Amino acid sequence: MKIMADETQPTTKKTRSPKRPDPVSVASQALVETLHARKLTCAGWISLSQFIEQTPGLTADMALAALRKAPAKQQVMLASKTDQNSLILLKADLESLSQDAGLLKSLVEKGCSAEVPVKTLAELTQPLDKSLKKLVDNYWPTHTQQMPAGLLPVIVMSGRKKLFAIHDERFPLPEVELSQKLIDELKQRKATDEQSYPTELPALLESTGRSSTQAVCEKAIRSEPFCSQAIIAFEGDSKALVSLVGDEVLLASSLNLLSKAFEKVRTVSNQVIAVDKIAKCKGIHPAVRPHFQTSIERNISENRIPSELGALKTGKKWSVFRLSDVVGNVTVSAAPGTQTVFDPADFARDFDAAFASLDGKLGLPRYASLVDLRPALRKYPREVFDQELLTLRRSGRYSLSLVEGRFGLTDDERGACLVVDHVPHLLVHKK
DSSP states (O other), rough: OOOOOOOOOOOOOOOOOOOOOOHHHHHHHHHHHHHHHHHHHHHHHHEHHOOOOOOOOOHHHHHHHHHTTHHHHEEEEBBSOOOTTTTEEGGGGGGHTTTTTTHHHHHHHHHHOOSOOOHHHHHHTTTTTHHHHHHHHHGGOOOGGOTTEEEEEEEEEETTEEEEEEEEETOOOOOHHHHHHHHHHHHHHHHHHGGGEEEEEEHHHHHHOTTHHHHHHHHHTTTTHHHEEESSBBOTTTOOEETTTTHHHHHHOHHHHHHHHHHHOSSSSOOEEEEEHTTOOBBBBBTTTTHHHHHHHOOOOOOOOOOEEEEEETEEEEEEEEEOOOOEEEOSSSTTTTTEEOHHHHHHHHHHHHHHHHTTTSSSEEEEEHHHHHHHHTTOOOHHHHHHHHHHHHTTTEEEEOOOOOOOOOOOHHHHEETTEEEEEEEEOOO
């Protein structure tokens, strides 16, 4: 028997409640919309923490889950996979972010410190997503002029390989600080003490970088501002004279430079060197070289040449020689334009007598001071005295030494010293 339902009776149907929206999906959609909206008004990226703060009820875990959910999964990426506070951006804006100065500055500020003020770009971009890292690494080495203030591009060596690096100028490099001090000291000497300007490089470093290591000093003279604002007269000479750019003629006129250049070109078989050959000596700074020959000739004409050198004219050309290379008894005296004839044997005999009379005065047997020896032999010009004393030294009869007391040298002692290889010697020892 088939029972038919009474279609006239009303039936009750169960209504379904509307589906509650998935909060992660909502957040994913909101993230995409937020980035698109920002792109219209400013940079098209924000940090994940900023997005969380701007979205009520959103937690960090939900935000990370939203990045893995459509539509953000297809359109959005984290700049750094390891930093939950990383920037988030539309994948379409990847190239724009790689060229953003703000991103570079952020990487430098996070990566550099007072202990490590310089890092290679590859080190700084290590936390970034691989695709973004590659774009950043390729862009900035060729766009250094667009770097923000406070970031200085530098090249560092790794073995023989040159690497692009960035210096965070919040943390000054010791060589850069010393480089600036060297320039400031040169300017000060030029303005206030003409006797010490130009100055020898060791003296300059001593006055400004006493606490610096040799490595820092070497870097300083190759760093800005020194490398572009100063001139070292003779390349490769650790004791060369230094001046500011613009004082090339002053450097070219220095007797120090003439001595060094002459010794570079002099040989045992060629002891008389023409001035034009000296001027072509290798190592002279390119800015100094054009003025060098004229300066040497002018110094010779004014009787201003190093005490150990002499000059003579052959035809129209001047040549320079060591006085110690001359065979004979004629030496230029201290009075310009005059000559004194003397016998080296006379000096040796007189020196022995003077030394004997002063031996022991200092309380040291077989020692005497040049403070006392020079007045005792005042009949010999200083140039002759120095030259002949060096001859006695080379013969092995006497030696020279510098003994500074607790308070250093007095003015009289300093004035009496015989300078050899830029080192002042005060005492004479009889062997």
